[in-house]
Amino acid sequence: MLVEEIMSEPLVTINSNDRIEEALELLNKHKIRHIPVVSENEQVVGILSDRDIRDAAPSILEENQNRQILQHEVSSIMTTPVITVHPLDFIEDIATIFYEHEIACVPVTKNNQLVGIVTEKDLLYRLIQLTGIHEQSSQIEVKVPNKVGVLPNVTKIISDRNTNISSVFIYPYQDSYHEKIIVLRIQTMNPMPLIDELKQHGYEVIWPNIPGLSK
Structure with a gap:
């Protein structure tokens, strides 16, 4: 911008x-x-x-x-x-x-x-507008390896569930070069099924960390 x-x-x-x-x-x-x-x-x-x-x-x-x-x-x-x-x-x-x-x-x-x-x-x-927080949405934070292709893989899981993404931010995990945190704001008020599916695909969802969902 x-x-x-x-x-x-x-x-x-x-x-x-x-x-x-x-x-x-x-x-x-x-x-x-x-x-x-x-x-x-x-x-x-x-x-x-x-x-x-x-x-x-x-x-x-x-x-x-x-x-x-x-x-x-x-x-x-x-x-x-x-x-x-x-x-x-x-x-x-x-x-x-x-x-x-x-x-x-x-x-x-x-x-x-x-x-x-x-x-x-x-x-x-x-x-604040860029984060999409002004819209009705939920935030998910996923820890991923810092390598080519991870972001499109994560977003495909979301798009396959017909869920729109309001914003995406990426930052290093604890200043590590090898891992990143993908912060996604998605247009749903119930992110639980999506969180479960991300975990089933082997991704570590660090927020929200819902007890009882697949690991």
Whole structure:
């Protein structure tokens, strides 16, 4: 999935020489947490968050306390330089950037022009959709050897029972190169017959582990 499919647009932006008070008003008015700071030609020069304002003026909500900070220019507290991404980047790359740089949003640029923004919330919502958890379904986790042909074999068992698969995820079993966990979300509320059949074919179902079913 590409960044352009999940990014937010149009955008609320602010200039670096605008006052912090204006930025705070925009944050509150639009119920957002981040504002890209742009130049006159819409190039990203910084990013401003509600946290930046709180850190600069920890008593901002107290009457007559630290009010002078609000008259300073946005450039005095904005974060710069800014990590940006392209609309055709993959959302997996965004997740890696969020994790490695411990940030909560990235502006999206094309030809050095701001075209969108992606936040942690945008990414998390789309990942939830990708798992299929928003649909009526059941989750099965199967431990399998890491070799060619295993995944189609498992999915064939499911398709032979006329059961639709909402999503498939695969990850290493306890960091092992030799075994994998296949996580399947299937469109049935009664996975018991399917779990039994997977076990009869020699697969180890580790979730749900139903006592009494075939091993």
